[in-house]
Amino acid sequence: MITEQQKKWMREAIKLSSRNIDNGGGPFGAVIVKNGEIIATGANRVTADNDPTAHAEVNAIRAAAKYLGTFDLSGCEIYTSCEPCPMCLSAIYWARIDCIYYANTQYDARAINFDDSFIYTQLSLSPEQRSIPARRILGEEAIAAFDKWRDKEDKIEY
């Protein structure tokens, strides 16, 4: 059951996606809702800001976390004009957002030349099969920082 209020929030995200095209950005918008109010919005500013991570959802998450003064967005919902790409979906997990509403799909995005669908496929492959090679080195030296973290008593975990 989708309420009229939820449709209004999604229409805000869609409006952001369309207006952002006029403002030199990509066709993606998102809003984050908590306790029945929009607390943050975002649009895709990758090319406008020269920031490959500036997707609508990432920008909305950063704005919501700043607004609330916490890295934990439990209790929040995200309304995004397009199915989150793997970067944004993972950011939603890290932020602990409760649920996702989306409108366009990753396949709609692929049809206008965005790589969402390609990256989903890449992540589903084993590291050896992916197009960007990844190689492990110096694991025996890096682990000391993890040990130091484990033994730190006043750390903020998340």
Added chain:
Amino acid sequence: MITEQQKKWMREAIKLSSRNIDNGGGPFGAVIVKNGEIIATGANRVTADNDPTAHAEVNAIRAAAKYLGTFDLSGCEIYTSCEPCPMCLSAIYWARIDCIYYANTQYDARAINFDDSFIYTQLSLSPEQRSIPARRILGEEAIAAFDKWRDKEDKIEY
């Protein structure tokens, strides 16, 4: 074949990961190299900056893109003290970084209570099986922005 220079770059990332613990951040560091020089660094500032997206790799990518004045980091390599989480790996794809060197693994991260491995598992599931529910609404209204994008003549694609 790993060169001594590549080991030095990784040791820089490891040093950042360790120092960052002392500076109120998480045990993760990364450096981005282009044409044989470090052009940007990053450390995990999630709790320090109240930004769930502020992982070492994302911060290094943002800094490198800002430094180079482009969203396209082709020709760059990333040295990260830990295997990138799915958010960071996807950001590496969006940024078109050439290759990845990492030291600790996602399983090492899990052993000190970071969710990297959990999120990798979540992304490998079908949307219906994931712990964060996702629901599609208003696709028929959202597609207009994608049509508008497709028809725009002076757009910057990426």
